[in-house]
Amino acid sequence: MSEKLSIEDVDVSGKKILMRVDFNVPLEDGKVNDDTRIRAALPTIEVLLSRGAKLVLASHLGRPEGEYKTELKMDPVASRLTEILGKTVKKLDQVAGPDVSSAVAGLGEGDILILENLRFEKGEEKNDPDFARQLAEPFDLFVNDAFGTAHRAHASTAGVADYIPAVAGLLMKKEIEELTRALENPQRPLTAILGGAKVSDKINVIRRFLNLADNLLVGGGMANTFLAAEGSQLGASFYEKDLLGEAGALLAESKESRCNLVLPIDLAVTRELKPGGYSEVMTPDQIDGDWKAVDIGPETAAIFCGYLEESAMIIWNGPLGVFEVPPFDSGTELIAQAVADSNAYSVVGGGDLVAALSALGLTRDISFISTGGGATLEFWEGRELPGITALQDK
Ligand code: ADP
Ligand code: MG
Numbered sequence: 245m246s247e248k249l250s251i252e253d254v255d256v257s258g259k260k261i262l263m264r265v266d267f268n269v270p271l272e273d274g275k276v277n278d279d280t281r282i283r284a285a286l287p288t289i290e291v292l293l294s295r296g297a298k299l300v301l302a303s304h305l306g307r308p309e310g311e312y313k314t315e316l317k318m319d320p321v322a323s324r325l326t327e328i329l330g331k332t333v334k335k336l337d338q339v340a341g342p343d344v345s346s347a348v349a350g351l352g353e354g355d356i357l358i359l360e361n362l363r364f365e366k367g368e369e370k371n372d373p374d375f376a377r378q379l380a381e382p383f384d385l386f387v388n389d390a391f392g393t394a395h396r397a398h399a400s401t402a403g404v405a406d407y408i409p410a411v412a413g414l415l416m417k418k419e420i421e422e423l424t425r426a427l428e429n430p431q432r433p434l435t436a437i438l439g440g441a442k443v444s445d446k447i448n449v450i451r452r453f454l455n456l457a458d459n460l461l462v463g464g465g466m467a468n469t470f471l472a473a474e475g476s477q478l479g480a481s482f483y484e485k486d487l488l489g490e491a492g493a494l495l496a497e498s499k500e501s502r503c504n505l506v507l508p509i510d511l512a513v514t515r516e517l518k519p520g521g522y523s524e525v526m527t528p529d530q531i532d533g534d535w536k537a538v539d540i541g542p543e544t545a546a547i548f549c550g551y552l553e554e555s556a557m558i559i560w561n562g563p564l565g566v567f568e569v570p571p572f573d574s575g576t577e578l579i580a581q582a583v584a585d586s587n588a589y590s591v592v593g594g595g596d597l598v599a600a601l602s603a604l605g606l607t608r609d610i611s612f613i614s615t616g617g618g619a620t621l622e623f624w625e626g627r628e629l630p631g632i633t634a635l636q637d638k
Pocket of ligand 1: 439440441442445463464465466468482537538539561562563564565566567568593594595596597598617
């Protein structure tokens with residue numbers, strides 16, 4: 245990928261800047277209940293303000309689908325950002341138009357405001373050129389720091405760049421650098437861990453990692469599909485019947501590749517998936533009747549940990565079991581602990597895995613945690629992300 249310009253390469257002082265952020269945060273009782281995404285944009289916001297930019301933030305929140313929804317207004321986000329910055333962040337009730345233009349014209353250097361929810365506008369998700377032009381109109385420069393929406397070609401991620409120069413914010417720049425590192429310049433042995441529910445969601449990532457990594461450790465519902473493709477019956481376990489052919493093809497490809505594809509040799513199984521539910525450990529061949537495989541077993545975890553100890557680089561997407569229902573988070577927890585304890589550079593991505601690691605309190609010793617879910621996966625697949633393509637090349 246060609247290198248992109250960032251805010252470090254351009255003069256921002258006195259410039260009217262539209263900055264796309266990913267403030268799509270969870271709300272509860274009209275308040276922000278997790279401000280991780282807001283905090284992730286702070287480095288860029290602080291640098292721009294300290295360099296005298298006139299800064300206007302814009303984000304989507306939830307799925308209003310082009311309609312005005314009172315419960316999805318950006319006010320709670322503006323309040324939280326005001327608290328964090330210790331500086332009033334005014335919120336406008338519009339996304340574009342004359343009121344926005346006059347508010348932007350009135351900004352001084354180091355001032356900040358935030359627009360209303362971008363997805364109240366029908367033109368946003370359609371990437372409508374007229375809307376993109378209106379959105380860009382009051383500004384000199386576009387800064388995109390919303391890596392989490394970079395895989396969408398929307399007016400505020402791609403379209404605006406047709407009207408004003410577009411550069412990366414610091415978060416976007418870091419995401420690109422860190423996610424590229426494993427793809428283009430891996431330290432070896434490189435171990436990839438893949439979990440989560442479905443092979444079908446991640447075929448291209450599986451194939452990419454198979455061609456890239458020295459070891460590919462597979463867990464989660466995805467592993468069940470591979471085990472079924474090898475002929476295991478697996479009782480009532482979740483797996484994708486229509487993906488057995490594709491999983492078989494990937495297993496055959498792994499035989500030809502340098503990569504060791506490692507599947508679970510034992511699994512935590514239960515008949516009733518509920519918190520604290522009764523479970524046993526079985527080999528894939530032992531699972532029958534109404535038993536379901538819902539986590540990797542202890543021997544598998546030990547084998548995975550052995551690979552991780554010897555790795556110089558680790559990339560991980562997807563939880564290794566049904567982590568939402570303890571104790572079936574324990575495989576994910578053991579592996580997270582091993583990743584944290586290892587000296588390897590480690591990069592983790594995927595909405596559910598990151599949520600699992602946060603819930604387990606095991607995020608601290610990971611080298612890089614991507615803020616993208618779908619965007620991270622598409623990046624790893626090697627797809628072009630419209631929000632990145634739209635940025636100016638160095
Ligand atoms: P990520 O968001 O990290 O990419 P996914 O969305 O692919 O991960 O998968 C997460 C989901 O996979 C979780 O809801 C989890 O319960 C489910 N899952 C993991 N292991 C299993 C399993 N053995 N059987 C059924 N579902 C599973
Ligand atoms: Mg997910």
